[in-house]
Amino acid sequence: MSRLKRNRRIYFLVLYLIFTVCIMLVFRYYVNNQMDKHLIEQISKSSSQNLSRVDEKLKGKIEELDNLAIEIGSNEEYDYINSFDDLQRFANVLGFREIGIILPSGDAYMSTGKILNLKDRQYFLQALGGKSNISEIIIDRFQNQTVNVYAVPILDNKDNSVKGVLCGLQPADEFLEDFYSEMGSEPYMYILKPNGDIISKAEEKSGLSINNIYDILDDFAENDKVIDNIKNILENGQGDIINIKNDGYKYISLNPVGINDWWVMTVGTDDVLREKTVIIAEYIHIFNVGIAVITIVALVILLNIHKGREEKLERIAYCDQFTSLYNKEYLKANFLDRLKKSSHKKVALVGYDVNKMKMVNEIYGVQVGNYVIKYIANILKMSVKDDNEIVIRDHSDVFFALYMYDTKDELENRIDSVINKVSKIICNNKNMQLTMAVGIYELTNEEHSFEKSFSYAQMAKNDNKKNVEKGYSYYSQAMRETELRNKQLNDEIKEGIANKEFMAWFQPQYDTFTKKIVGAEALVRWYKSDGRIISPYYFIEFSEKTGLIQEIDRIVLENVCKSISQWREQGLDVMPISLNLSRAYLSDENAIYYIKNTLDKYNIPGDLIKLEVTESAIVDSEDKLEKIIEIMHKFSFRVYLDDFGIGYSSLSSINNLNFDTLKIDKSFVDTIGTEKGNRVIKYTIDLAKNLGMSLVAEGVETKEQYEFLKAEHCDVIQGYYFSKPLSASEFKEVLEENQKNDDKKVVD
Ligand code: C2E
Ligand code: MG
Ligand code: MG
Numbered sequence: 175m176s177r178l179k180r181n182r183r184i185y186f187l188v189l190y191l192i193f194t195v196c197i198m199l200v201f202r203y204y205v206n207n208q209m210d211k212h213l214i215e216q217i218s219k220s221s222s223q224n225l226s227r228v229d230e231k232l233k234g235k236i237e238e239l240d241n242l243a244i245e246i247g248s249n250e251e252y253d254y255i256n257s258f259d260d261l262q263r264f265a266n267v268l269g270f271r272e273i274g275i276i277l278p279s280g281d282a283y284m285s286t287g288k289i290l291n292l293k294d295r296q297y298f299l300q301a302l303g304g305k306s307n308i309s310e311i312i313i314d315r316f317q318n319q320t321v322n323v324y325a326v327p328i329l330d331n332k333d334n335s336v337k338g339v340l341c342g343l344q345p346a347d348e349f350l351e352d353f354y355s356e357m358g359s360e361p362y363m364y365i366l367k368p369n370g371d372i373i374s375k376a377e378e379k380s381g382l383s384i385n386n387i388y389d390i391l392d393d394f395a396e397n398d399k400v401i402d403n404i405k406n407i408l409e410n411g412q413g414d415i416i417n418i419k420n421d422g423y424k425y426i427s428l429n430p431v432g433i434n435d436w437w438v439m440t441v442g443t444d445d446v447l448r449e450k451t452v453i454i455a456e457y458i459h460i461f462n463v464g465i466a467v468i469t470i471v472a473l474v475i476l477l478n479i480h481k482g483r484e485e486k487l488e489r490i491a492y493c494d495q496f497t498s499l500y501n502k503e504y505l506k507a508n509f510l511d512r513l514k515k516s517s518h519k520k521v522a523l524v525g526y527d528v529n530k531m532k533m534v535n536e537i538y539g540v541q542v543g544n545y546v547i548k549y550i551a552n553i554l555k556m557s558v559k560d561d562n563e564i565v566i567r568d569h570s571d572v573f574f575a576l577y578m579y580d581t582k583d584e585l586e587n588r589i590d591s592v593i594n595k596v597s598k599i600i601c602n603n604k605n606m607q608l609t610m611a612v613g614i615y616e617l618t619n620e621e622h623s624f625e626k627s628f629s630y631a632q633m634a635k636n637d638n639k640k641n642v643e644k645g646y647s648y649y650s651q652a653m654r655e656t657e658l659r660n661k662q663l664n665d666e667i668k669e670g671i672a673n674k675e676f677m678a679w680f681q682p683q684y685d686t687f688t689k690k691i692v693g694a695e696a697l698v699r700w701y702k703s704d705g706r707i708i709s710p711y712y713f714i715e716f717s718e719k720t721g722l723i724q725e726i727d728r729i730v731l732e733n734v735c736k737s738i739s740q741w742r743e744q745g746l747d748v749m750p751i752s753l754n755l756s757r758a759y760l761s762d763e764n765a766i767y768y769i770k771n772t773l774d775k776y777n778i779p780g781d782l783i784k785l786e787v788t789e790s791a792i793v794d795s796e797d798k799l800e801k802i803i804e805i806m807h808k809f810s811f812r813v814y815l816d817d818f819g820i821g822y823s824s825l826s827s828i829n830n831l832n833f834d835t836l837k838i839d840k841s842f843v844d845t846i847g848t849e850k851g852n853r854v855i856k857y858t859i860d861l862a863k864n865l866g867m868s869l870v871a872e873g874v875e876t877k878e879q880y881e882f883l884k885a886e887h888c889d890v891i892q893g894y895y896f897s898k899p900l901s902a903s904e905f906k907e908v909l910e911e912n913q914k915n916d917d918k919k920v921v922d
Contacts, residue, residue: 186477187473187474187477190470190473194466194469197466198462198463198466201458201462202459202462205458205459217426217427217440220427220440221427221428221438221440222429224363224438224440225429225431225438228365228431229431232431232433233432233433235268235269235270235344236324238268239268239306239324239325239326239340239341239342240306240326242264242273242340243326243327244329244331246275246328247328247330247331247338248331252275258283258286258287259285261275262285262286264285265285265342270342270343271321271343271344271345272284272285272286272342272343273285273341273342273343274288274292274341274342274343275338275339275340276292276298276301276340276341277338278302278336278337278338279291279293280292280293280294282298290315290316295309295312295323296309297323297324297341298325298339300325301325301326301336301340302327302336302339303327303336304327304336305327306324306325306433307324307325307433307434308323308324308325308433308434309321309323309324309325310367310371310373311346314343319345320346321343321344321345321346321349322343322346322349323341323342324341324342325339325340325341325342326339326340326341327339362440363439363440363441364387364438364439364441365436365438365439366387366408366436366437366438366439367434367435367436367437368409368437369386370388370405370408371385371386371387372385372386387439388401388404404426407428408437426439426440427439427440427441491503492507494566496544496547496548496567497547497548497551497567498551499551499554499555499566499573500564500567501566501568502566504564504566505564505566505574505624505628506624506628508564509624509627510622510624512562512563512564512576513562513617516560516578518579518580519579520578520579520580520581520582520585520616520617521576521578521616521617522577522585522614522616522617523575523576523614523615523627523628524574524575524576524589524612524614524615524631524646525568525572525573525574525612525613525615525634525635526550526554526572526573526574526575526592526611526612527572527610527611527612527638527639528546528547528550528572528596528608528609528610528611529610529639529642530609531543531546531547531570531571534608536827538601542601546601546606546608550596550599551567551573553596554573554592557575557577557588557589557591557592558577559588560578562576562578563575563576563577564576572635574628574631585614589614592610593609593645596608597609611636611642612635612638612646612647613631613632613633613637613638613646613647613648614646615627615630615633615648616648616649629657630649630653630654631649633649633653633657634647634649635647660716663713663716664716664720664722667717668722670700671722671729673703674729675700675702675703676698676700676701676730677698677699677701677729677901678696678699678729678733678737678902679697679698679899679905680694680695680696680697680737680751680900680901680902680905681694681695681697681892681897681898681899681900682694682896682900682908683695683749683870683890683891683892684890684891684892684896684897685890686880686884686887686888686889686890686891687884691749691908691909691912692749692750693749693752693784693890694749694751694752695752695754695786695872695892696730696733696734696751696752696753696754697710697899698710698714698729698754700713713726714726718756718758721758723756723758724756724759724765727754727755727756727759728768731753731769732772734753735772735773735775735776735778736776737905737906738751738778739777739778741906741909742778746906746909746910746913747909747912747913748782748909749782750782750783750812751782751784752784752785752786752814753769753784753785753786754786754788754816755785755786755788757788757791759802760787760791760798763802763805766802767805769785769809769811770809773809779810780809780810780811781811781812783811783812784811784812784814785806785811785812785813785814786814787803787813787814787815787816787833788816789815789816789819796830796831800831800832804832807832812834812835813832813834813835814870815828815831815833815835815837816837816839817839818837818838818839818842819838819842820839820841820842829865833867834867834868835867835869836862836867836868836869836870837869837871837872837892838855838858838869838870838871838888839872839873840872841873842854842855842858842871843855843872843873843875843879843883846879846882847878847879847882852882855882855883855886856886859886859887859888863887869887869889870889870890870891870892871883871888871890871891871892871893872893873892873894874891874892874895874896875893875895877895879893879895880895
C-alpha cells in the first residue's frame with residue numbers, strides 16, 4: 175500500500191474521532207443545558223408551591239384573626255372577660271394555643287383566662303402601629319414555651335383608630351409543623367428574615383440548629399459573589415433563582431412572603447434534583463459512547479475490508495503475475511517515496527534486457543523461455559539489498575532495478591554479479607550463453623522525475639543493446655541528443671504525413687526466364703518540401719517504434735490502390751503489386767480487414783495485391799501470424815516472406831506458416847559467387863520449392879547473380895539489374911511499354 179493512502183486513512187480516522195468527540199461534547203453540553211433548564215423549572219415550581227403554602231398558612235391565620243378583630247372592633251361594649259370561652263373555641267379552630275386581646279396599655283386578656291402585660295413585645299407594638307405581623311420564635315411568659323405570635327390591630331369602626339391588638343399564640347413546633355411537610359424532603363424550604371436569620375428551617379426537624387442562612391451558605395457557596403448576590407436580594411431585591419456550584423450544584427430560589435419582610439428560600443441540591451434526569455442523561459451518554467464505539471469498530475472493520483480489497487486490487491494492478499515481481503506502475507507510484515527514504519549517497523535506475531530472448535524461445539521452446547525469464551527475475555530479486563530498493567518487470571524480458579549505493583564500484587559489482595549469474599544459466603546441461611543489455615541512469619540530486627529517470631535508463635539500455643560489446647551503458651548527454659533528434663524526426667514525419675509528403679514508388683519484378691514484368695513492389699518515398707527524396711531506411715524502423723508506420727502504410731496502400739485503379743481505367747494490364755506490412759499489421763487482424771475494405775473501395779480484386787511479411791516479424795507470435803495469413807488468403811492476397819536470410823526465422827516456422835513466396839534478401843544475393851553463398855542459395859531455393867513456395871530474389875544487381883539465380887530456377891528477379899524503384903508515372907510508362915510490346919508480339 176502506498177504511504178499516501180496509509181496516511182490518508184489515518185487522517186480520516188483521526189478526523190472521524192475528532193468529529194465523534196466533538197459531537198459527544200456538543201451533545202453532552204446540550205444535555206447538561208437541558209438538565210439545567212429542567213432543574214431551574216423544577217426549583218421555581220417548587221418555590222412557588224412553597225410560597226403559596228406559606229402564604230396560605232400564614233396569611234390564612236392572619237386573615238381569620240383580622241376578621242375576628244373587625245368583629246371585636248365593631249362592638250363598642252366588647253366584654254373581654256366573658257368572651258374567653260368563645261375566643262378559645264376560635265383559637266382551637268384556627269390552630270392557636272390561645273388568643274388574646276391586648277389593650278393599648280399592653281394589658282393582655284388571654285382566652286385561657288390569663289392576664290398579663292405585653293407592652294414590650296415587638297409584635298404588639300407593630301400591630302398597635304396598624305401592621306399585622308407574626309413574631310419570631312419567642313418564649314411565652316406564662317408557660318416558658320417557645321411560641322410564634324400572630325398579631326393584628328383591632329380598629330375602631332368609627333374612626334379606624336387602633337383600639338387594641340388581637341393576638342394568637344402558636345407553639346413554635348406547631349408553627350414549624352405547618353411547613354414540615356414541605357421541609358422534610360428536598361427541595362428544602364426556609365423562611366428567612368432579611369438579615370438571613372432563619373425563622374423556620376427544615377433541619378430543625380433533624381435536630382440541626384443553624385440560625386443564620388449565611389452560616390450554611392458559607393460552607394458550600396464557592397465564592398463570595400453568590401453570598402453577596404443573596405444578601406442583595408434579601409435586603410432590597412426581587413426574588414430570583416441563584417445557581418451555586420460546589421461539589422454538585424445547588425439551586426436557590428428566593429421569594430418574598432409579604433409578611434414581616436420575610437422570605438421563602440427554596441433550596442434544591444443538584445444530586446436529588448438531578449437524580450432522575452441524571453439517570454436518563456447517563457443512559458444517553460452511555461448510549462452515545464456505545465454508538466461511537468460501535469461506529470468506530472464498524473468503521474475500522476469497513477476500512478480493513480476496504481484496505482484488504484484495495485490491497486488485492488493493488489496486488490493485481492501493481493504485480494506482474496508472471497514473475498511475481500512488481501510492475502512499472504508500482505515503481506512509478508512509489509518512486510519518490512523510495513528515493514526520500516534512501517540513506518545512501520547515490521541512486522541508480524538500471525534497465526536489464528535479455529539479449530536474443532527470441533532465439534531462446536525459438537531454439538529451446540517457449541516453456542524454457544518462460545522458465546528463463548522467471549529465473550532471471552529471481553536473480554534480479556536477489557540483487558536487491560536495501561528495503562527501499564526494488565526490481566520490476568516492465569515487459570517480456572525487460573526489467574528495471576532501483577539500486578541505492580555509496581560508490582560506483584559497489585553498483586557495478588552488483589550489476590556484474592547479475593550478468594554473471596545470468597551467463598551461467600544452463601539448459602539440458604548446456605550453457606545458454608545468455609547476455610544482457612544493461613543501461614544505467616544515475617539520478618542527479620535535482621532530477622527526481624520518474625518518467626525522465628525511466629526514459630534515461632531505457633535510453634542507456636537501448637544503447638547497450640546496440641553495442642553489445644560494452645558491459646553496460648551509462649546514460650549520457652549524447653543519448654539525450656539522440657533522443658532530441660528522434661523527437662525532431664518524429665515531428666517531421668508527422669508534419670510530412672499532414673502535408674502528404676509520402677508516396678509509393680514501384681520496383682518492377684521480372685520473370686527470370688521470359689524477362690517480362692510480372693509485378694512490382696511498392697516502396698515508400700518521402701518527398702521533403704526542400705526537394706529531397708528520403709529513403710525508407712531513414713524512417714521506417716523509427717516509425718515502427720513510434721507507431722507512425724501504420725499511418726505511412728495506409729498512405730502507401732491508398733496510393734497504390736489509387737494508381738492501380740487509374741491504370742486499370744486507362745486499360746493497362748496491371749500486375750500484382752506487393753505491399754510491405756509493418757509489424758503492427760501482424761498482430762492485429764483488423765488491419766487486414768482495413769486493407770480489404772480499401773481495395774473494395776477502389777474495386778480492386780485481392781489477387782492484384784501481394785503482402786510482404788518481414789522475416790524478423792515471425793518470431794513475435796507464430797500462432798497469431800498463422801491466423802492472420804489465413805485471413806490474407808481468404809481475401810486472395812498472396813503472402814510473401816520478405817528479407818529471408820537476415821533474420822532468424824527457423825526452418826520450422828517457414829514450414830508451419832503458409833507463405834506463398836519466399837523473397838531471398840539482398841544480403842544473401844550478395845554472397846553469390848562464393849562457394850558457401852552459392853550453396854546456401856541453392857539449398858534455400860530447393861527448400862522453398864519443396865515446400866511449394868515460389869521464389870523472388872531481391873537486390874539482384876549483376877549479370878552473374880542473375881545467371882546463377884536463373885540456373886537455380888529462381889522464379890522472379892527484383893533488383894537494379896533490371897530496374898531501380900520508379901515513381902508512379904515512370905512505372906506507368908514501363909507498363910505501357912510492356913503492353914505495347916505484348917500487343918506488337920500478338921500482331922507479329
Ligand atoms: P524491402 O522490402 O526489402 O525492399 C527492398 C529494398 O531493397 C528497397 O529499399 C529497394 O529499393 C532496395 N533494392 C531493391 N533492389 C536493389 C538493388 O539491386 N540494390 C540495392 N542496393 N537496393 C535494392 P527501400 O525502398 O529503400 O526500402 C527499404 C525497406 O523499407 C524495405 O525493404 C522495406 O522493408 C521498407 N519499406 C519500404 N517501403 C515500405 C512501406 O511502404 N511500408 C513498410 N512497412 N516498409 C517499407
Ligand atoms: Mg519488401
Ligand atoms: Mg526485402
